[in-house]
Each structure stands twice: as C-alpha cells, then as structure tokens.
Amino acid sequence: MALSSYYKQLVDQRRELHQWPEPGWTEFTTTNYLARKLKAWGYEVLLGTKVVKPEACLGRDEKEVQAGLQAAREHGVSEEFLKATEGYTGCVGVLDTGRPGPTMAMRFDIDCIPVQETDDPNHIPNKDGFRSKHNGFMHACGHDCHMSIGLTTAKWIVDNKDSLTGRIKIVFQPAEEGVRGANAVAASGVLDDVDYFLGSHIGMVAKYGEVVIDPWGFLCTTKYDVTYDGKPAHAGVEPNAGRNALAAACAATMQLLGIPRHGSGMTRVNVGILQAGTGRNVIPAHAKLVMEVRGETAAINDYMSEQAMNIIKGCAISYGVKYDVRTMGAACDMKNDPEMVKMLREVAGTIPEVKQITGEANFGGSEDASLLAKRVTEHGGKAAFFVTGADRKAGHHQFNFDVNEPALDVGFRMFTGMVKKICGRK
Ligand SMILES: [Zn+2]
Structure with missing residues (x-):
C-alpha cells in the first residue's frame, strides 16, 4: 500500500483521540484505545508493571488515577482490561518479524494538558466537530498527533512485515507533561534490549515542511x-x-x-x-x-x-x-547518535513535503524521552530525537493550539522511513 493511503487513518485517529484527552497517569481510556488496535493488528501488548515500575513513578496522584479509572468505566472500558493495567497507564506493542535483526523502539507520549479548549468557532476542532469532550482538559501539545503517528506506523509495520527483520517496540508513554512518566518506563526495563530508540515532537521550533534532525538544548x-x-x-x-x-x-x-x-x-x-x-x-x-x-x-x-x-x-x-x-x-539532556542523525537526514530527504532539513536547533525545553534515550544508551543502544515541523495556530499548551494535519503525514513518513532503514531486509 502506498504511504498516501494511510493519510485518512492518521487524521481519523487523531480526531478520535483529540476528543477524550486525559492528564498524566489517568490515560486509561486512551490506553485501552491504543492497546485494542495494537492487539487487533497482531502485536503482543505489554501493560501495567511490565512497562511502568511503580516505585519509579513521579508525580502520580492516586485520587486522579481513581477518577481516570472511573471515567474509563463510564466509557465502557472493560473491568478485565482495567485489571490488566494494574492501575498504570501506557502500553508497549511488540512485533517480532521472526527474522534475526535489530530491536527498534519508537516512543509516543499520550497525555494531555489541563486547559479548557477554546469556544472559537473558527478553531478547527470546533468547526469539524472533534473538540475535547473532557471539560477542562485538552490535547494542547499535539500528543493526539503523536499517538496517531505511532498507531499508523504500527499498522504500516504489520502491512510490511515481510520486508522487515528484527523486533519492533511501539512505546506509548504516559505522563510526559511535567516530565513524570519516562522515569518509570525506563526503570521497568522494557527498553533494555533496544538497539535503536527514536522519539519525536510535533511543532515546537519547526514550521511545516521543516524537520529538525539534531535538536540540542534539552534542559x-x-x-x-x-x-x-x-x-x-x-x-x-x-x-x-x-x-x-x-x-x-x-x-x-x-x-x-x-x-x-x-x-x-x-x-x-x-x-x-x-x-x-x-x-x-x-x-x-x-x-x-x-x-x-x-x-x-x-x-x-x-x-x-x-x-x-x-x-x-x-x-x-x-x-x-x-x-x-x-x-x-x-x-535529562540528550545528544543524538550521529549514525541515526545521518539516517534521519537521508529519510527526510526522500519526503516530498519536507522543504528544509535543519541540522542543529535549540529545542529549548525539557523532554523526558531523554530518560528513555539514556537508559537505551546505557545498555549499548543508540538513540535519537527529531522535531516534525507543523504550522501551529498558537503556542503549545494554549487553549487554541492546533496543527495542520498534513504535518502528521511527515511524522509518519519519518518513522516508517527509519523503520525501513533500521529493520528493512537487506
Ligand atoms: Zn508535548
């Protein structure tokens, strides 16, 4: 299937996920959505303490967790699934191609921001009927886009499994906001066998058509x-x-x-x-x-x-x-692996929508993917993080934040391109 045939899936999933944003450590409805899809496509889905180490959780509020569980029940999430989470959100989909090769992990964050989405009728989620239905909460940092890129990449991998080698892990990380979740995901050890780790953020310092392949300044x-x-x-x-x-x-x-x-x-x-x-x-x-x-x-x-x-x-x-x-x-801080930066440059160069490949640019914030990257590199793997440019309607975390959806396609092509480079059959 041509890459362009995945565009509808990218947009539809993003719009579904945008409607039920959940703050860090309470993403039970979201995790259920992600896990069901991964499972249906043939992934082994790891949940609960297999992907989150309880003692290493930061900023997890038990009262909020209980509210998240209750909301998930009201959304029809099964007791069986909630039990399988052991009270911890996030999941990892694992796909073994059955052929020897590297283990590659890709990380996508899943939580939202405690901000009430704007009522402005020109705001596209209002115009097109997919605004947040969770009062006081909004995907105002683009993590709905990240999840859809992750899921669509997961589907592409299944569709192209015969041309791939090694093992692939799709990591849906809870509680990125306030850099709370990665510490516990790293400590779970789920990434310890990973040879190549890749993460990305949409928007930030880059406009649509630009990809930053070697951001620095992760504080x-x-x-x-x-x-x-x-x-x-x-x-x-x-x-x-x-x-x-x-x-x-x-x-x-x-x-x-x-x-x-x-x-x-x-x-x-x-x-x-x-x-x-x-x-x-x-x-x-x-x-x-x-x-x-x-x-x-x-x-x-x-x-x-x-x-x-x-x-x-x-x-x-x-x-x-x-x-x-x-x-x-x-x-923590992070520095991209030079081999992976070279790959990112080559992949970005094949994407028609990409007009500008930026080497170094100041990320200017903190990202807890850095803790996952650190864990991977400590175990002998390589790690990189890139920025997928997007035309933003407002700054991150603002009530009228939105991105142009074609930017999701750039992210999807970057990830699938990297999968081909790293796990493709030679
Ligand atoms: Zn973010």
Whole structure:
C-alpha cells in the first residue's frame, strides 16, 4: 500500500483521540484505545508493571488515577482490561518479524494538558466537530498527533512485515507533561534490549515542511513539591507560640530565585505556586511550594538541586518548621547518535513535503524521552530525537493550539522511513 493511503487513518485517529484527552497517569481510556488496535493488528501488548515500575513513578496522584479509572468505566472500558493495567497507564506493542535483526523502539507520549479548549468557532476542532469532550482538559501539545503517528506506523509495520527483520517496540508513554512518566518506563526495563530508540515532537521550533534532525538544548530538570509544616497560633494573643510556615515558604522562594547562575552553562529556577495560610488572624501552619530547577547538563542541574535543597532546609530551620520534599518529575539532556542523525537526514530527504532539513536547533525545553534515550544508551543502544515541523495556530499548551494535519503525514513518513532503514531486509 502506498504511504498516501494511510493519510485518512492518521487524521481519523487523531480526531478520535483529540476528543477524550486525559492528564498524566489517568490515560486509561486512551490506553485501552491504543492497546485494542495494537492487539487487533497482531502485536503482543505489554501493560501495567511490565512497562511502568511503580516505585519509579513521579508525580502520580492516586485520587486522579481513581477518577481516570472511573471515567474509563463510564466509557465502557472493560473491568478485565482495567485489571490488566494494574492501575498504570501506557502500553508497549511488540512485533517480532521472526527474522534475526535489530530491536527498534519508537516512543509516543499520550497525555494531555489541563486547559479548557477554546469556544472559537473558527478553531478547527470546533468547526469539524472533534473538540475535547473532557471539560477542562485538552490535547494542547499535539500528543493526539503523536499517538496517531505511532498507531499508523504500527499498522504500516504489520502491512510490511515481510520486508522487515528484527523486533519492533511501539512505546506509548504516559505522563510526559511535567516530565513524570519516562522515569518509570525506563526503570521497568522494557527498553533494555533496544538497539535503536527514536522519539519525536510535533511543532515546537519547526514550521511545516521543516524537520529538525539534531535538536540540542534539552534542559535537565527536576520538579519538586515542597511542604512546610509549622504550628498555628492566635496572631494577636500569642504569635510567639506559632511556627510560621508561610514565612518559611516566602523566605525560601526569595532565596531560590537568587541561586547564583552557573559559569558552565544555562540554569533556570522557578517557584510556580506558593499556597499558605488559613485565616487573617492565624499564624499560618502550612505552606506548599511547587517548583522546578533546570540545567544545561546533569552536573549543572545537580548544582541547582543541591542549592535548592540547602535553602529549603535552611528556611525550615530558621522558622522552626518541618519540611518535606517530593520529586514530581525529571528529565535529562540528550545528544543524538550521529549514525541515526545521518539516517534521519537521508529519510527526510526522500519526503516530498519536507522543504528544509535543519541540522542543529535549540529545542529549548525539557523532554523526558531523554530518560528513555539514556537508559537505551546505557545498555549499548543508540538513540535519537527529531522535531516534525507543523504550522501551529498558537503556542503549545494554549487553549487554541492546533496543527495542520498534513504535518502528521511527515511524522509518519519519518518513522516508517527509519523503520525501513533500521529493520528493512537487506
Ligand atoms: Zn508535548
């Protein structure tokens, strides 16, 4: 079948998936959709703790997970399937061609953003009737596109199995937003036998017709939730009896923002949320900081983390309050394998829609595919990540985000082209 005959599948699946976006670690309806298709096409489907290591999960909220399970039941997802997930979303489809050859893994992220989709009648999901039906949530980062590219690639692989060798793993990773999911997928070991690992993001820094084959500037990052616990007291009668968690959190925030820059590379620090206090005349006994640090390399990110931990602890001591730090997300830097960059260049060169092949470009954000790539390279494999350009209607994570659907076709041709290069029968 010609590659162009897959276009309808690419668009239809994307539009179906766009209608039921689910936030990280709650993607049960989505996982069911993906797993059913993979299974129907002959893939062995790995679920639950085969693809996610529970102890390595970051930023997983049990209450949200339960809500996701309930929503899946209301969507008619079977109890049998939900039991098979063991409460963990995401899945990996494995196809063995039966011929000796390399093991190749491709990663597609599946979660959404907590943002309400725009009501603008000109927004194409509104115009064409496929807007989000999950109030307050939206595929506003293009992960619906990623999943459809992954599924369509999976189908192409089955249709072309006779011309392929080795084993192929289609990895549908949960909870990319906030870089929470990859840590647990990596730790599960499901990628440890992988020779070639490939990931991609749609949009970002590249326009439709452009493919970035060697992006750099993936910032290492660690996300923390910090809580301070003090003691309440009457602010007029005996403030001295209280232990002020709000004051500790404010002092910590000011000091965190003042961590010295690092001479060897980029750093970032942000306190995004500070919540504290219960009433005007009460010494605030509880405070919560939602924060992150970033660094150009692992060493620089470690420096930022260490400084942050010292400040958080120091402020707790200063104000006589207890503190707790939870790691909510993590990603590292990554560098593409040169052999795979060469392959990506060759594949991009065969795609008629691709008018510009960009070598290096600043990715300018964090991506937890980096943790999967790290795991693969630690086990002797090669890894690469590319950017599939798209014409965006708005910035990522905005309520009117959308991409031109022909961009999905470029992504699909990149992935299938790489499968041919890596697993094609010689
Ligand atoms: Zn994204």
